[in-house]
Amino acid sequence: MKYVEEFRRQDLAKRLSAAIHDAVEPHRQYNLMEFCGGHTHAIFRYGVQDLMPPSVTFVHGPGCPVCVLPIGRIDNAIQLARDEGVILCSYGDMLRVPASGRNSLLKVKAQGADVRMVYSTQDALRIARDNPQREVVFFAIGFETTTPPTAVAIKQARAERLNNFSVFCNHVLTPAAIQNILESPELRDMGSVSIDGFFGPSHVSSIIGSQPYEFFAEEFQKPVVIAGFEPLDVMQSALMLIRQLNQGRHEVENEYTRVVSREGNRKAQSLVAEVMELRRSFEWRGLGLVPYSALQIKAPYADLDAEKRFQLPLIQASDVKGCECPRILRGVKKPTDCKLFGSVCTPENPMGSCMVSSEGACAAYWSYGRFRQPETPRESAA
Amino acid sequence: MTAGRRRFPQRLNTRNGRVDMTHGSGGRAMAQLIEELFVSHLDNALLRQANDQAAFDVPAGRMVMSTDGHVISPLFFPGGDIGALAVHGTINDVAMSGARPLYLSAGFILEEGFPLADLERLVVSMARAASEAGVPVVTGDTKVVEKGKGDGVFITTTGIGVVPAGVEISGDRARPGDAILVNGTLGDHGVAIMSSRENLQFETRMQSDSAALHTLVADMVEAVPTIHCLRDPTRGGLATTLNELTQQSQVGMKLRERAIPIDPAVTAACELLGLDPLYVANEGKLVCICDAQEAAPLLQVMRDHPLGAKAAIIGEVIEDELGFVQMETRFGGSRVVDWLAGEQLPRIC
Numbered sequence: 260m261k262y263v264e265e266f267r268r269q270d271l272a273k274r275l276s277a278a279i280h281d282a283v284e285p286h287r288q289y290n291l292m293e294f295c296g297g298h299t300h301a302i303f304r305y306g307v308q309d310l311m312p313p314s315v316t317f318v319h320g321p322g323c324p325v326c327v328l329p330i331g332r333i334d335n336a337i338q339l340a341r342d343e344g345v346i347l348c349s350y351g352d353m354l355r356v357p358a359s360g361r362n363s364l365l366k367v368k369a370q371g372a373d374v375r376m377v378y379s380t381q382d383a384l385r386i387a388r389d390n391p392q393r394e395v396v397f398f399a400i401g402f403e404t405t406t407p408p409t410a411v412a413i414k415q416a417r418a419e420r421l422n423n424f425s426v427f428c429n430h431v432l433t434p435a436a437i438q439n440i441l442e443s444p445e446l447r448d449m450g451s452v453s454i455d456g457f458f459g460p461s462h463v464s465s466i467i468g469s470q471p472y473e474f475f476a477e478e479f480q481k482p483v484v485i486a487g488f489e490p491l492d493v494m495q496s497a498l499m500l501i502r503q504l505n506q507g508r509h510e511v512e513n514e515y516t517r518v519v520s521r522e523g524n525r526k527a528q529s530l531v532a533e534v535m536e537l538r539r540s541f542e543w544r545g546l547g548l549v550p551y552s553a554l555q556i557k558a559p560y561a562d563l564d565a566e567k568r569f570q571l572p573l574i575q576a577s578d579v580k581g582c583e584c585p586r587i588l589r590g591v592k593k594p595t596d597c598k599l600f601g602s603v604c605t606p607e608n609p610m611g612s613c614m615v616s617s618e619g620a621c622a623a624y625w626s627y628g629r630f631r632q633p634e635t636p637r638e639s640a641a
Numbered sequence: 642m643t644a645g646r647r648r649f650p651q652r653l654n655t656r657n658g659r660v661d662m663t664h665g666s667g668g669r670a671m672a673q674l675i676e677e678l679f680v681s682h683l684d685n686a687l688l689r690q691a692n693d694q695a696a697f698d699v700p701a702g703r704m705v706m707s708t709d710g711h712v713i714s715p716l717f718f719p720g721g722d723i724g725a726l727a728v729h730g731t732i733n734d735v736a737m738s739g740a741r742p743l744y745l746s747a748g749f750i751l752e753e754g755f756p757l758a759d760l761e762r763l764v765v766s767m768a769r770a771a772s773e774a775g776v777p778v779v780t781g782d783t784k785v786v787e788k789g790k791g792d793g794v795f796i797t798t799t800g801i802g803v804v805p806a807g808v809e810i811s812g813d814r815a816r817p818g819d820a821i822l823v824n825g826t827l828g829d830h831g832v833a834i835m836s837s838r839e840n841l842q843f844e845t846r847m848q849s850d851s852a853a854l855h856t857l858v859a860d861m862v863e864a865v866p867t868i869h870c871l872r873d874p875t876r877g878g879l880a881t882t883l884n885e886l887t888q889q890s891q892v893g894m895k896l897r898e899r900a901i902p903i904d905p906a907v908t909a910a911c912e913l914l915g916l917d918p919l920y921v922a923n924e925g926k927l928v929c930i931c932d933a934q935e936a937a938p939l940l941q942v943m944r945d946h947p948l949g950a951k952a953a954i955i956g957e958v959i960e961d962e963l964g965f966v967q968m969e970t971r972f973g974g975s976r977v978v979d980w981l982a983g984e985q986l987p988r989i990c
Contacts, residue, residue: 263912269973276973304917306974490972606982617915627976 266489267305275494276310282501289315291500292590293458294437296323296618297488303627305490315497318454319620321436321545321588322463324401325352326612326619329542331574332429333358336398339427339569340364340372346390348375348383349398350405352616357609359576380412387416387424396565397426404462406430406554407527410534413556413563427565428556431541433463434471435552439543440589441479454590456500458493459485461515468523472511480509487515534560544578544612545588584611587620594621601625653677658757665751665785678761679749679781682768687744687779695779697744700803707734708799716763716793719833720848721924723796724767729853729924730875731798732774736855737871737927739810739862740802745771747798748782752791763794774853776800802855807866814869815890819958820936822929824857824943825850825951827879828907831921835914843913847906852925857948861929864942870930873923877981880919882928883966884980893961896968896978900955920981930958 283289293299299319302308308317321327337358340347347364354364354376368374373393377383380397387395399409409426416424437457459472464485472483482503486496496514503510513519534557541553556564565571578584582604583597594600594613604610606622613619617626653673663670680688687695711727728745735742747767751760771778778798804810829850836845854873862868870890874882879901887894903918911918925948931939936954943949956968966978 263908267972269971272973303976304970305972306970306976307972309974310972622982626979626982 263489266487266491268491271491272310272494275491275498279310279315279494279498279501280312282498282505283312283314284505287314288453288455289501289504290318290453290455291315291458291497292318292320292440292454292456293486293493294320294322294433295458295460295463295488296326296616296620296623297461298458298486298493299323299620299623300618301488301490301493303623307490307493310494311497315501318590319587319623320440320457320590321543322402322433322460323613323616323618323620324405324431325356325616326584326588327431327436327543327545328356328400328429328612329544330358330576330578331542333364334362334574334576335571336427337362337364337367337372338571339396339398339565340367340374342394342569345394345396346373346375346386347396347398348377348386350378350400351376353398353400355609356612356615357579359574380408384412384415384421384424387421388419391423393423395424396569397424398429399426400429402431402433402460402463403466403531406531406535407466407524410530413534413560414530416563417560425563425565425568426556427571428535428554430535430554431543432552432554433460433467434475435549436543436546437472438475439546439549439552441475441481443546443589454481455504456482456484458496458500459483459511461485461487461492461518464515464519464523466524466527469511469513469519469521470523476509476511482509483511485511485513485515485519487518533557543588545585579610582611584613584621587613594624597621648676649673653757655757655761660751660753660755660757660760660785662753662785662787665783671783675781675783678757678764679783682761682764683747683771683778683781684768685777685779687777688781693780695744695746697779699743702806703804704801705735705738705740705804706799706801707731708797709734710795710797712792712795713834714792715834715837716759718837718849720830721851722763722766723794724763724765725770726849726851726924727796727798728767728770728774728776728778729851731800732776732853732855733873733924733927735800735802736853736858737810737873738802738804739808739858739868739871740804741859742774742776742800742802742855745776745778745798745800746780746782747778747796749784750791750795750797751783751785752793753785753788755793760794763796767796770853774855776853776855805862805866808862808868810868810871812870812872812886812889815886815892815930815958816869817892817958817960818933819869819930820933820954821883821894821896821956821958822931822936822940822943822952822954823874823879823902824854824927824929824949825925826902826904826907827874827923827926828903828911828918828921830924831878832907832910834922836910843910845906845910847904847910850923850925852948854925854927854948857943857946858927860942860946861939865931865935865939867935868929868931868939871927873927875924876922878918878920878922879926879928880917880966880978881981883978884964886928886930887961887964887966890958891964893959893964894956894966895959896956896966898968898971900953902951902953919978933957
């Protein structure tokens with residue numbers, strides 16, 4: 260198939276694997292964090308780890324959109340869905356994410372709430388047009404990639420005077436989260452986790468470009484390679500990171516040149532800037548409150564903001580006891596370090612968000628990698 | 642129905658009419674629906690007797706019986722419809738024992754307001770599928786539920802068949818060393834269904850693979866009567882079926898991704914939707930497990946049949962206490978192919 264199978268060719272994978280084996284320096288450990296769940300998924304689905312030398316470790320980052328949403332926000336969504344006048348629309352994975360009290364959108368749907376799974380914001384708009392007597396709320400989640408379609412929907416609803424449509428905005432920003440991980444005490448003070456370099460997001464970077472990563476590559480002296488989501492992309496990017504580390508460089512390099520430019524998609528950026536602005540701070544599951552890490556709907560569009568329209572309260576909720584999602588999201592622990600993993604927490608019955616989405620580290624471990632022997636813990640200085 | 646003795650003054654309005662509650666009431670309207678719509682299309686000697694049951698002689702031997710409820714949405718899809726699917730699905734479930742299917746029954750649950758024209762289309766399609774397969778629908782039932790309490794039509798079919806002497810096929814008979822075969826490309830049905838779903842329309846040339854597999858099975862069983870397992874990978878796709886078999890037989894499996902036949906259009910659609918074709922439904926495919934030595938001749942028999950032209954040996958049964966289905970990826974790595982978690986999409990068969 261054009262432009263898919265080309266990036267999954269075994270002969271090229273073997274050549275890259277040989278190059279990586281040649282490149283790694285003896286007695287040196289390479290801990291590379293893939294920020295995005297898309298990379299995590301590719302690594303497991305194609306068995307990329309099998310082609311890497313033992314000294315290269317993938318550290319799975321927080322880049323799974325449903326995984327990082329704090330429980331309080333899902334509780335908010337459930338509250339909305341329980342309102343009889345409301346039709347709540349969201350992307351599929353969101354429906355299964357556990358909220359407080361072992362609840363989920365799927366469960367309240369079974370109890371009679373009108374929750375609809377949509378594939379795009381356009382579906383949500385259509386539902387609003389078809390149900391003028393109901394309030395239709397789009398539960399917007401995701402990183403910079405899914406933000407422009409939400410912005411389009413907001414503008415479209417305004418233009419059509421679709422008064423029964425609103426957006427519960429939970430869009431978050433990638434660079435802020437990466438910076439937060441690098442600034443976390445585990446990394447700075449305790450030195451218990453070492454992350455040597457980053458695979459930069461692929462789809463996100465197609466929107467924001469490679470430029471936003473330049474600051475922290477310099478500031479934290481960590482190389483970043485923007486990597487595509489195909490398995491060959493991941494391997495090529497690993498080789499680029501290893502070479503940078505060997506040479507003591509810490510630059511932003513772009514492996515995904517077929518899509519990502521330094522500036523990104525200006526049109527999408529200005530569209531988002533027109534209807535959304537930075538929040539002062541936003542809670543991330545696993546990272547806590549991260550300053551300027553999320554977007555909210557601007558005042559001129561406040562009537563389309565579900566948070567304002569329904570006066571949603573700020574809900575503080577805690578994770579299930581024993582759930583290691585917060586640490587797994589920061590790369591401090593592996594899914595297999597969690598006591599709940601595979602015992603009470605499985606994709607059929609997820610306790611934590613990392614087990615829900617196929618992009619979550621726990622779900623990927625469970626579904627694709629279960630048969631592996633338990634891995635030896637990463638070297639730590641603690 | 643004979644023209645001389647018309648029991649009903651007006652013919653059923655299959656152009657603009659709709660199902661109403663009287664069609665399930667047991668009265669004259671129901672009798673007319675059965676006679677003019679069901680019996681006239683599904684016509685056969687046993688059905689025409691108009692008894693509440695069909696009576697027939699059975700050959701000596703081991704019989705099998707299977708039942709399947711069909712609730713697919715949409716009712717009409719590229720390459721098929723719920724009528725033909727209800728026939729194929731149950732014939733296949735019977736045939737997966739190695740049996741020759743003999744007779745079917747069909748129970749219809751109709752929703753008030755359902756267009757009779759659509760119902761007729763479905764029944765005509767069902768009749769064609771049954772006649773092509775040579776397996777008649779010999780008894781049936783009709784119920785009507787109020788509007789909003791069904792989704793157009795639900796069809797439950799039951800089938801019976803007879804297993805040839807010496808054939809013993811069961812999901813618990815896979816043994817380490819056995820070969821795993823499939824009769825063709827995987828995921829066709831699921832992708833065809835998804836392409837026609839209301840909220841997910843996309844263009845694809847894929848058609849459902851809905852087909853009755855009993856003649857293929859008959860050829861296979863004749864050539865290799867010692868086949869260990871047969872199963873049709875419907876809901877949950879190939880991955881789920883293989884996991885069922887490993888659990889039943891207490892074995893593991895090792896697949897070669899490269900060997901698994903998948904149409905490029907299915908790969909493309911799955912890529913777009915973020916699905917794995919191994920979990921996508923099929924309605925005209927089977928998985929066969931047999932002794933490794935029988936695999937090559939069996940593969941040839943399958944390829945000689947029109948429904949097995951793209952048959953392939955996709956892997957082998959191994960010893961594994963944990964019962965995992967492992968796969969050597971096309972990329973050169975390995976991974977587990979786990980049970981389907983949750984559901985990929987609602988109501989596909």
